[in-house]
Amino acid sequence: MSQAAGVALPGPATLADGSTTCRATRRDGGWRLDGAVQAVLHADVATEIVVAARTPAGVALFGVGPDAASVSTRTGVDPLRMTSDVALAGAEGRLLAGPPSAAPLLTAIRGRATTLLAGEAIGVADRALEIAVGHAKTRTQFDRSIGSFQAVSQQLADGYAEVELARSLAYRAAVVPQDGGPAATEAIACAAHAASRAAISVCETAIQVCGGMGVTWEFPLHRWFRRALWLEAELAGGPLEAIAHSLFGEHS
Structure with missing residues (x-):
């Protein structure tokens, strides 16, 4: 099991640092994420994407399932080190660590x-x-x-x-x-x-x-x-x- 912020993740996870490009808002009793992150390592095979996004109170970390995000894999110089662009449009996020600890x-x-x-x-x-x-x-x-x-x-x-x-x-x-x-x-x-x-x-x-x-x-x-x-x-x-x-x- 992977670990992020002391929270167990369901399998291999990757980090999408959207602290300057993604925002998270409270909606329908949960968190919804909007934005995009480029060149996320191995997002095409991760079972969960840990997204750093900005909330009204500061940066927080959220777990997002790959089915909730649009993942576009890039062909790069190294075929064994795949990166992807991850787009989020109202994606449901599971809060892993909130401000100020995130x-x-x-x-x-x-x-x-x-x-x-x-x-x-x-x-x-x-x-x-x-x-x-x-x-x-x-x-x-x-x-x-x-x-x-x-x-x-x-x-x-x-x-x-x-x-x-x-x-x-x-x-x-x-x-x-x-x-x-x-x-x-x-x-x-x-x-x-x-x-x-x-x-x-x-x-x-x-x-x-x-x-x-x-x-x-x-x-x-x-x-x-x-x-x-x-x-x-x-x-x-x-x-x-x-x-x-x-x-x-x-x-x-």
Whole structure:
């Protein structure tokens, strides 16, 4: 059973953050939700959609059955990471957490989700680096492994350093209190930014090191690169804005 705000959900659930695009109103003795949320992860298979919507008293979390929402699945860069646009028109919602407790809960969920995505990006970079290093050790040119050439080995060494830096930042983000405070916001943002950049950079390097084989459909690198591109898009903008705000405050 999934859990949201301490309430048991009937199965796999996904979060639709409509805190700025959806509104909830009291109607017919219950709650009705109107609005739309774009790019909701795995909404096409979720048994319940947890919608963050604005009420007259503030943000609240509601459970909405998939049959009560219009779900339009997108075809994205990564076929294994499907997102959908969710439209709500008078959809019946089950109150999971009301104001004022819902807002800090939503902040904590965002922080944990971003930290997990940073960890996933590091895993993507790790695997791409492992494939490239393995290839560089066994592929020979001029009777030597191509890993013995500085043009190859130093690119991979640079990628290794990027991954380890991002990993350290992700560990830091994982242990700070998820209270939405400045320390947590800055730690999570740094981890997300470093991890998404490392995933893209290392995947691109790995494809170059593997040569023509690296761009073939049969070779697995394209799957990792697709996931890196998806993660970069998912994490884009927010981390840099948060880091800039921690540096410059109101002047950012």
